Amino acid sequence: MSIAENQPLYDADDLKRLRAARFERFGKWLLPVAVMIAMIWLWDRVVVWNEIPHFILPRPGLVLETLIKDWPMLFDALLVTLQITMMALAVAVIGGVGLAVLFTQSRLVEMSFYPYAVILQVTPVVSIAPLIFIYVDSRTAGLLLCAWLVAFFPVLANTTLGLNSADHNLRDLFRIYGATRWQTLRYLRLPSALPYFLGGLRIAGGLALIGAVVAEYVAGTGGIGSGLAFRILEAGYRLNIPRMFAALILIAATGVIIFAGLSFLSHMLLRKWHESAVKRET
Amino acid sequence: MKTLPLGQRPPVLDMSNVTKTFNGDVVALRDMNLSVNSGDFISLLGPSGCGKSTALRLIAGLSTPSAGRITWAGGQSENDLGVVFQEPTLMPWATVAQNVWLPFRLKGKSYASVKDDILEALRLVGLEKFLEAYPRELSGGMKMRVSIARAMVTKPRLILMDEPFAALDEITRFRLNNDLLQLKAKIGCTVIFVTHSVFESVFLSDRIVVMAARPGRVIREVTVDAPYPRNEAFRTSAEYAGLCRQASEALHEAMGEHA
Numbered sequence: 263m264s265i266a267e268n269q270p271l272y273d274a275d276d277l278k279r280l281r282a283a284r285f286e287r288f289g290k291w292l293l294p295v296a297v298m299i300a301m302i303w304l305w306d307r308v309v310v311w312n313e314i315p316h317f318i319l320p321r322p323g324l325v326l327e328t329l330i331k332d333w334p335m336l337f338d339a340l341l342v343t344l345q346i347t348m349m350a351l352a353v354a355v356i357g358g359v360g361l362a363v364l365f366t367q368s369r370l371v372e373m374s375f376y377p378y379a380v381i382l383q384v385t386p387v388v389s390i391a392p393l394i395f396i397y398v399d400s401r402t403a404g405l406l407l408c409a410w411l412v413a414f415f416p417v418l419a420n421t422t423l424g425l426n427s428a429d430h431n432l433r434d435l436f437r438i439y440g441a442t443r444w445q446t447l448r449y450l451r452l453p454s455a456l457p458y459f460l461g462g463l464r465i466a467g468g469l470a471l472i473g474a475v476v477a478e479y480v481a482g483t484g485g486i487g488s489g490l491a492f493r494i495l496e497a498g499y500r501l502n503i504p505r506m507f508a509a510l511i512l513i514a515a516t517g518v519i520i521f522a523g524l525s526f527l528s529h530m531l532l533r534k535w536h537e538s539a540v541k542r543e544t
Numbered sequence: 545m546k547t548l549p550l551g552q553r554p555p556v557l558d559m560s561n562v563t564k565t566f567n568g569d570v571v572a573l574r575d576m577n578l579s580v581n582s583g584d585f586i587s588l589l590g591p592s593g594c595g596k597s598t599a600l601r602l603i604a605g606l607s608t609p610s611a612g613r614i615t616w617a618g619g620q621s622e623n624d625l626g627v628v629f630q631e632p633t634l635m636p637w638a639t640v641a642q643n644v645w646l647p648f649r650l651k652g653k654s655y656a657s658v659k660d661d662i663l664e665a666l667r668l669v670g671l672e673k674f675l676e677a678y679p680r681e682l683s684g685g686m687k688m689r690v691s692i693a694r695a696m697v698t699k700p701r702l703i704l705m706d707e708p709f710a711a712l713d714e715i716t717r718f719r720l721n722n723d724l725l726q727l728k729a730k731i732g733c734t735v736i737f738v739t740h741s742v743f744e745s746v747f748l749s750d751r752i753v754v755m756a757a758r759p760g761r762v763i764r765e766v767t768v769d770a771p772y773p774r775n776e777a778f779r780t781s782a783e784y785a786g787l788c789r790q791a792s793e794a795l796h797e798a799m800g801e802h803a
Binding site: 429431432434435436437438439440441445449450453456534535536540 | 627629678
């Protein structure tokens, strides 16, 4: 028997690796979907078998029906929550990166203010939020402030770490070549900090959504211009449990989309050079 | 480029009784005297802790002498130094061309205005086809070549090399030693080269400054008067073996004094 020319020769290790790669490629999508389908089926069966009334636990089909029926109202609420989330994330990025740059440029500023950033982070936002809504007149500003408080610390902490992680030999090289502070920041520290910043951004994206939802709960105002959290509260008061689930699904889906979007952004920015994003042959 | 014989070369830098102490009592370097002349290839050879890298950092201006002084002939200019570290020390987010552009970029020069210099430097190290590659796509030896290209792209008066080939395998190291000498012949640069290797120092240098540790100090200077260009024939010659023995004895003396 002869082996055809140009036909790749795979040994046992190659075949094992190819199998693992194929499993990885399909498994990471198919397995979670399979688990979700199983969970939904189990949920449905539990309701049917135990004859649980819909105002205690609705069947998945009813939740989907409610999601479609209430879509105009829920979508408007989603846009409100999303707006607060995105604004808080944007301000967290500007504030977090700005403060991190300031910290690395001046040890005095870092020593003076870093402990307060930590205090703000470790104090639960639900305990600060009522005070914020007493002192801040604008509801939007209050919501934004709450969401920002939760979201900005990961950006600040990660970016500060990244800015300080620039290779020490490269730092020496910049000094030898007479680089100005601005040049060192622009050409060395900021690129070094990029992977750390993007890691912080992914965490901050989820936290901004959590901050926005928590703030809406505390603010508790209703009517037009209310977010998803208020819709959940309102539905709870009316024992409209299917709508509560529908709103909850929208919040969870929004969190997943934010995380996926930021992960994609991170991959695009790092794929050419950073270990975390570079694909390797194993 | 032709290099003048030893003794006829114009001065570049002078270290006079340079001492460096840390925390007031740890003497890293004591009374070092060294005259560096244009076209010199000087190796600083010695055991760990003998102050080789400290001397390099002092010349680079990364730290200041506790006593003594370092004087540049004709005063210090902005184009005095190129540096190669033990690691390639490339910016992983930048392409090969952008890495080599760095010394110019920090002087405010646009890429277009110095593109020819960058291409020339990369051609000299054999990497002109890798302009757009990222450091992660290169082998260890190629990364070091980029680092060398970056150090010499501005044609500095002095290139400092701090054990640049220590982390490479023997074959790559031999090849880069040969390439470095070819580069020196082409551009006539002045080099101070820190190494632990007797063989490397003899092959590359025309002067070997042997240093001892605790406190770091110069104990002897060995002149390698074998003519350039040096090649594999020199590496296997009796003259090379004799010079290695001479440098090795000096190094042994440096270590024995401490032991």
